[in-house]
Amino acid sequence: DMKVTQMPRYLIKRMGENVLLECGQDMSHETMYWYRQDPGLGLQLIYISYDVDSNSEGDIPKGYRVSRKKREHFSLILDSAKTNQTSVYFCASSYRDRENTLYFGAGTRLSVL
Amino acid sequence: GEKVEQHESTLSVREGDSAVINCTYTDTASSYFPWYKQEAGKSLHFVIDIRSNVDRKQSQRLTVLLDKKAKRFSLHITATQPEDSAIYFCAAFGGGYKVVFGSGTRLLVSP
Numbered sequence: 001d002m003k004v005t006q007m008p009r010y011l012i013k014r015m016g017e018n019v020l021l022e023c024g025q026d027m028s029h030e031t032m033y034w035y036r037q038d039p040g041l042g043l044q045l046i047y048i049s050y051d052v053d054s055n056s057e058g059d060i061p062k063g064y065r066v067s068r069k070k071r072e073h074f075s076l077i078l079d080s081a082k083t084n085q086t087s088v089y090f091c092a093s094s095y096r097d098r099e100n101t102l103y104f105g106a107g108t109r110l111s112v113l
Numbered sequence: 114g115e116k117v118e119q120h121e122s123t124l125s126v127r128e129g130d131s132a133v134i135n136c137t138y139t140d141t142a143s144s145y146f147p148w149y150k151q152e153a154g155k156s157l158h159f160v161i162d163i164r165s166n167v168d169r170k171q172s173q174r175l176t177v178l179l180d181k182k183a184k185r186f187s188l189h190i191t192a193t194q195p196e197d198s199a200i201y202f203c204a205a206f207g208g209g210y211k212v213v214f215g216s217g218t219r220l221l222v223s224p
Contacts, residue, residue, distance in 0.1 A: 031210055042119070042202060042216035043157075048209070056209060059114070090156065099145035099164065099206060104156045 002027050006091050006105035013112050019078035021108050023091030029103070030096035032074040034058075034066065036087040037107070043090065049074055050096065081112045115140040115207030119215030127223055132190045134218045136203035139184065145206040146179060146186045151217070152199045160201075161188070193222045 004025045013019050023032065030051045035043040035058075045058030047066040055066050063085060067075045074093075078085055088109050092102040120135045138146070147162035163170045163177040163186065170177045176189040190197055203215040 033212070035214075040122070040216060043214040045211060045213065048211055050210070058211065059213075092157075094210075096210070099162075101147065101159045101162075102149075102157075102212060104149075104158065106156045 002103060004091055004093055004103050004105040006089075006108050009106060009108060011108060011110045013081050013110070015083055015112055016080050017112075019081045019085075019110065019112075021076040021078075021089055021091075021110070023074045023076070023093075023105055025072055025074075025093040025103070027093060027103065028071060029093035030071065031094050031100075032068065033092040033094075033102065034064070034074070034076045035090045035092065036060070037090060038087050046076065046089075081110075083112050086110060086112045114211070115143055115205050115213045117203060117205050117213050117215040119203055119218055121218045122216070123219045123221070125221045125223065126193050128193060128195060130193055132193055132197070132220055132222075134188045134201055134203070134220070135185065136187065136215050137183075137185045138205045138213075140205070140207055141181075141184065143205040143207060146177070147204050147206075147212075148175075148177065148188050149202045149204065149214075150199045151202065157202065190220075193220075195222050195224060198222045 034046040049055045049068045091105040094100040116139045144165040149157040179186045200217045
């Protein structure tokens with residue numbers, strides 16, 4: 001079953017707290033992505049991971065870091081969350097070939113108060 | 114890096130009419146252009162794509178056109194149905210496998 005699973009689905013945090021968003025996939029995809037979606041801005045790439053411990057910044061990496069210790073698992077960490085990090089976060093995965101379909105998780109709605 | 118501009122933020126059509134969503138990109142090296150659909154409250158899923166070695170691709174009621182000279186591609190939906198209502202995102206594969214998305218077009222199909 002081809003699936004990308006994100007946890008949690010909803011999260012409320014206070015400003016300054018640490019946040020951990022988790023993503024798993026069961027397709028052995030080499031490449032994984034973290035995006036955030038904000039109204040009018042579409043999806044913005046935060047980080048991309050090419051495989052275990054091989055991560056690269058996307059377009060908006062400031063305030064975020066990632067961890068990929070297993071191919072099937074990719075975490076997004078917000079150290080000391082800020083209110084402007086309130087957003088919907090999507091994880092996606094794909095095979096490494098240049099042109100491959102992205103499979104998206106259901107998203108995590110994060111509110112930072 | 115690659116940038117993708119999606120020109121229509123919203124598009125309203127009547128059921129049965131056609132809808133066209135236009136996107137432009139900046140990187141002449143980009144060679145793959147997928148489209149994704151996001152239904153209300155849900156995640157994104159792939160609908161159709163086009164590679165730069167062709168200028169047209171059709172899949173049932175969906176057609177994608179690519180104009181490499183103008184760095185423009187478009188999604189055409191014919192005989193629209195209410196279930197076509199969604200946000201559609203165009204995208205381009207930039208350098209380093211980075212997939213860059215447009216800002217999305219909200220398509221509303223009214224009966």
